[in-house]
Amino acid sequence: MTAVLEIRNLHVSIDGKPILKGVNLTVRQGEIHALMGRNGSGKSTLAYALMGHPAYTVDEGQILFDGQDVLEMEADERSRAGLFLAFQYPVAVPGVTLANFLRAAINARRKQANPEDKGISIQEFRRLLLSKMQMLKIDPSFAGRYLNDGFSGGEKKRAEILQLATLEPKIAILDETDSGLDIDALRVVAEGVNKLIGPNLGVLVITHYEQFLNYIKPQFVHVMFDGRIVEEGGFELAEKIQEQGYDWVAEKYATT
Amino acid sequence: MTLRTRNKLIAPKLTRELVEQLSAARNEPDWLLNARLTAWELYDTLPMPSMQSEAWRRTDYTTIRWEQASRLINGTAAGIEAIPAENLAPLIGDAQGGLIATVDGRVVHSQLNDALKAQGVIFCDFETAAREHEALFRKHLMTTAVQPSEDKFAAMHAALWTHGVFLYVPRGKAVELPLHSVFYNTTSGLTLGHVLVVLEEGAQVTYLHEYLSAEAPEHMAYIGMTELILGERANLRYVALQDWARNANDIRHERARVSAGAQLDWIIGTMGGRFVKQFAEIELDGEGAFGRMSGLFFADDHQFFDHDTQQNHNAPHTTSDLLFKGALKDEARTVWQGMIKVLPNAQKTDGFQANRNLVLSREARADSIPGLEIEANDVRCTHAATVGRLEDEPIFYLMSRGMTRQDAERLIVAGFFDPIMQRIPFEEVRARLTAHIEAKLERVAEPA
Numbered sequence: 001m002t003a004v005l006e007i008r009n010l011h012v013s014i015d016g017k018p019i020l021k022g023v024n025l026t027v028r029q030g031e032i033h034a035l036m037g038r039n040g041s042g043k044s045t046l047a048y049a050l051m052g053h054p055a056y057t058v059d060e061g062q063i064l065f066d067g068q069d070v071l072e073m074e075a076d077e078r079s080r081a082g083l084f085l086a087f088q089y090p091v092a093v094p095g096v097t098l099a100n101f102l103r104a105a106i107n108a109r110r111k112q113a114n115p116e117d118k119g120i121s122i123q124e125f126r127r128l129l130l131s132k133m134q135m136l137k138i139d140p141s142f143a144g145r146y147l148n149d150g151f152s153g154g155e156k157k158r159a160e161i162l163q164l165a166t167l168e169p170k171i172a173i174l175d176e177t178d179s180g181l182d183i184d185a186l187r188v189v190a191e192g193v194n195k196l197i198g199p200n201l202g203v204l205v206i207t208h209y210e211q212f213l214n215y216i217k218p219q220f221v222h223v224m225f226d227g228r229i230v231e232e233g234g235f236e237l238a239e240k241i242q243e244q245g246y247d248w249v250a251e252k253y254a255t256t
Numbered sequence: 257m258t259l260r261t262r263n264k265l266i267a268p269k270l271t272r273e274l275v276e277q278l279s280a281a282r283n284e285p286d287w288l289l290n291a292r293l294t295a296w297e298l299y300d301t302l303p304m305p306s307m308q309s310e311a312w313r314r315t316d317y318t319t320i321r322w323e324q325a326s327r328l329i330n331g332t333a334a335g336i337e338a339i340p341a342e343n344l345a346p347l348i349g350d351a352q353g354g355l356i357a358t359v360d361g362r363v364v365h366s367q368l369n370d371a372l373k374a375q376g377v378i379f380c381d382f383e384t385a386a387r388e389h390e391a392l393f394r395k396h397l398m399t400t401a402v403q404p405s406e407d408k409f410a411a412m413h414a415a416l417w418t419h420g421v422f423l424y425v426p427r428g429k430a431v432e433l434p435l436h437s438v439f440y441n442t443t444s445g446l447t448l449g450h451v452l453v454v455l456e457e458g459a460q461v462t463y464l465h466e467y468l469s470a471e472a473p474e475h476m477a478y479i480g481m482t483e484l485i486l487g488e489r490a491n492l493r494y495v496a497l498q499d500w501a502r503n504a505n506d507i508r509h510e511r512a513r514v515s516a517g518a519q520l521d522w523i524i525g526t527m528g529g530r531f532v533k534q535f536a537e538i539e540l541d542g543e544g545a546f547g548r549m550s551g552l553f554f555a556d557d558h559q560f561f562d563h564d565t566q567q568n569h570n571a572p573h574t575t576s577d578l579l580f581k582g583a584l585k586d587e588a589r590t591v592w593q594g595m596i597k598v599l600p601n602a603q604k605t606d607g608f609q610a611n612r613n614l615v616l617s618r619e620a621r622a623d624s625i626p627g628l629e630i631e632a633n634d635v636r637c638t639h640a641a642t643v644g645r646l647e648d649e650p651i652f653y654l655m656s657r658g659m660t661r662q663d664a665e666r667l668i669v670a671g672f673f674d675p676i677m678q679r680i681p682f683e684e685v686r687a688r689l690t691a692h693i694e695a696k697l698e699r700v701a702e703p704a
Contacts, residue, residue: 051656052656053652054648054652074655074661075652075655075656076655076656076657076658076659076660076661076664078656079655079656079657079658080658084656085656087653087656090653091649091650091652091653092650093650093653093654093667093668093671094671094672094674095668095670095671095672095673095674095675096667096668096670096671096674100667101654101657101667104654104659104663104667105654105657105658105659108657108658108659108660108663109658112658146671146674163657167657167658
């Protein structure tokens with residue numbers, strides 16, 4: 001059965017300030033969507049609200065995933081249900097190695113599926129992690145480093161994709177996974193994402209650059225302006241933005 | 257006010273007769289009895305430490321119930337079977353170089369590998385040391401590292417010590433298998449234990465010592481000493497872990513003397529007890545001496561821990577490195593006060609100290625007081641002290657990967673301690689400590 005993430009008329013505020021003003025968006029497993037828009041249009045707010053960050057207040061609307069009411073779920077429940085957010089700014093957790101962290105994350109899922117589960121064996125985990133690292137061309141020594149602690153920008157983004165590959169969610173939101181990367185790092189990360197794309201993964205790529213989309217090739221493109229999705233189309237919409245920028249969007253939808 | 261304060265500083269009721277009885281019961285040689293009696297005079301003369309002094313003004317020892325805790329314990333019927341098996345288990349695979357265990361101040365087990373014996377290594381209890389290794393033992397016992405005159409508690413210890421471990425490694429000998437000792441108490445009352453380590457020039461050893469006790473209905477006091485004496489180019493790794501029961505009071509003087517080119521790696525773990533005051537000091541006496549002190553503590557419920565450290569640079573080109581990491585929850589209180597002292601001739605020294613505290617409840621409080629006293633002009637000394645709480649962002653990040661809030665917090669706390677944990681060279685001991693930390697995180701405090 002194909003999982004569906006449905007966002008209906010979503011209104012979100014931070015500290016009482018409205019940011020999202022009625023977002024409608026549906027992402028199915030196997031589909032690749034791009035969400036574009038200028039800085040400040042509300043893209044990252046949507047990402048955090050989808051994952052359940054406590055600083056983001058949902059004032060109105062619904063998020064449904066696989067028919068479940070996501071707004072009733074804590075971040076960990078959303079994750080175990082199959083949602084994934086690749087953070088724009090991954091958080092450092094000093095003293096916790098990438099390997100220990102991933103193992104704990106896998107075990108949290110196994111425990112959800114079966115409360116009696118004793119956790120993944122060290123050998124099985126090592127095999128899994130090594131194969132994923134190999135696929136993403138990540139050096140095995142990476143596993144022993146403290147999570148995001150002292151990682152370069154490119155390393156952080158690759159570590160996010162490694163988590164995506166290991167945790168195998170149904171729907172992944174990539175929040176500006178391309179930002180802060182040079183062209184080589186961008187290619188590596190994009191290739192990694194491409195390897196994961198398939199019928200079992202739906203992706204919502206958030207970006208304000210087009211470069212990344214040339215690699216990922218989304219089927220659906222949405223443009224956000226002032227907390228709403230105002231334009232929708234296929235890949236040609238991304239190309240239009242590549243040529244013309246966002247000024248025409250601003251002119252068309254500015255309310256003042 | 258003055259009167260009341262003074263009245264509270266009542267010394268434990270101990271007598272000269274007690275000293276004589278203790279010594280006679282053990283058939284001690286005259287020199288030892290005389291040393292004890294000299295210390296007794298000192299104890300009798302010295303005042304209880306003033307609560308206004310820098311060392312004690314945050315640390316209220318008047319909460320110790322001496323009417324329970326000053327009853328001297330000199331052995332009970334309990335034997336080695338009282339000690340949990342995991343604390344006696346070999347440290348590396350099925351091997352350790354030797355094991356000494358005491359219960360209620362009495363030696364219940366003492367073993368040293370024949371190969372080490374043949375090399376001239378001494379690892380024995382104090383009674384044996386006084387009987388069989390008098391010259392060496394006398395030379396080092398409370399003469400160069402800790403003095404009986406430090407304060408009233410040190411004098412009390414020197415007069416009435418009940419048990420001790422003497423480790424001696426001769427010149428140039430590298431002991432590969434780690435040594436292990438355990439001080440265990442089953443009852444309330446007073447014990448006074450001592451760890452004396454002497455490494456001659458170029459000697460090397462790794463040594464784990466554990467302090468433990470069973471729950472007892474009344475207050476216990478442990479008035480201890482640790483002396484670590486490193487000859488030139490000696491290398492000592494000393495891991496000391498304390499996990500007393502909740503009614504234990506622990507006042508300890510500990511000092512290391514580090515000669516030229518010698519290396520000390522000292523790891524301190526504090527988990528148990530109701531009241532802990534631990535003086536831990538490193539004296540870097542010779543050129544090129546290196547001393548590292550790492551501390552790990554976790555206080556919960558109403559526990560009170562005070563770690564009072566000093567890094568004394570007494571010679572040029574010496575290096576000290578101190579890191580204490582502590583977590584607190586419930587209504588626990590901790591103090592870390594640390595001082596780096598550099599003497600005028602100790603040029604080109606490098607001293608570092610840092611204390612990091614993670615406060616997990618509103619009611620817990622950590623005091624962190626770093627200090628520098630530098631009399632040389634060409635040195636590098638830095639310090640850092642932080643008191644922080646669990647932050648929301650890492651918890652959200654971990655939860656977004658499917659971990660429950662509880663698991664996320666557990667992982668973050670484990671990560672906080674990891675840099676110190678990695679310095680403990682025994683996997684089983686690390687696992688034990690980790691389990692202990694997790695149990696403390698989950699433990700619900702008892703009502704006051």
